[in-house]
């Protein structure tokens with residue numbers, strides 16, 4: 262079995278590699294070949310490069326962790342964002358349909374406009390506010406379209422939000438600023454769910470592989486994938502600073518110096534959804550249906566039920582340890 266992973270140098274790409282390397286399911290499995298590609302090996306903005314990689318490695322499973330993720334820059338680079346976020350996954354989806362492969366892809370809360378009162382469901386209408394969200398929504402549509410009359414192959418699109426891992430992200434920025442400044446102003450009226458890249462790697466691969474490392478069947482479609490609970494950017498900043506401080510990291514401020522502001526006071530080139538909450542019942546039910554107590558899928562069920570701040574605490578403690586070492 263060949264497993265081809267695009268985006269090896271991103272937060273999720275690195276987490277996927279760590280997940281597969283740590284997994285007992287793949288530890289002694291012969292005949293499984295993992296191929297990890299970054300931008301240098303395959304530039305997803307070049308359609309021929311995507312096709313060449315697929316033809317060369319002939320994957321039974323494609324995992325696309327790559328994306329154009331510069332939300333504000335996308336406003337002035339719409340063509341490039343579209344090529345990477347819609348054109349490339351479309352090719353991957355067509356390959357999966359033609360060759361009966363499994364395709365795992367990742368999308369975002371930014372496909373929604375954020376005007377809904379409660380959590381978004383998978384079936385809610387897409388209405389992206391900015392160019393990044395539009396390109397990711399176009400990617401979702403292209404995959405759905407490619408699989409419309411498919412008689413073989415399957416796909417999952419995991420919609421997630423506020424990802425943090427090995428790389429630049431909001432939490433790292435807040436901790437750096439908390440070391441430099443006397444006061445922080447952070448948006449308190451946009452709500453979502455912080456999601457660890459490691460968490461996402463584990464949950465998403467649990468849908469597609471069984472405990473023996475074999476591909477398994479699941480209903481193709483979109484799955485919302487975030488931990489339990491919700492918070493605002495301000496709530497996340499306060500939690501991260503509090504946990505870092507408790508873990509011994511030297512900061513200039515405590516949570517009292519993190520002031521809540523409305524999003525309207527911090528305008529950015531690309532508008533963000535005010536509400537990014539997503540309901541995860543569909544993924545939870547599917548994982549429960551395919552899990553028993555001895556399977557790694559069971560761990561994924563527990564992960565889906567785990568509140569977001571558990572992952573943030575682990576993450577911040579790791580950063581604090583690196584700082585104090």
Ligand SMILES: NC(=O)c1ccc[n+]([C@@H]2O[C@H](COP(=O)([O-])OP(=O)(O)OC[C@H]3O[C@@H](n4cnc5c(N)ncnc54)[C@H](OP(=O)(O)O)[C@@H]3O)[C@@H](O)[C@H]2O)c1
Nearest residue numbers: 270271272273300304305306327328330367369421423424
């Ligand atoms: N980050 C978030 O807050 C967030 C929220 C919701 C959804 N998501 C989705 O989650 C997935 C993973 O995100 P992430 O946080 O891991 O993103 P990330 O850290 O920005 O990683 C994206 C990776 O894509 C690669 N890439 C960009 N353009 C490319 C190109 N032309 N050819 C090949 N590779 C290219 C980047 O390569 P370089 O390393 O060379 O730049 C980078 O390694 C994405 O689908 C994203 O849309 C992310």
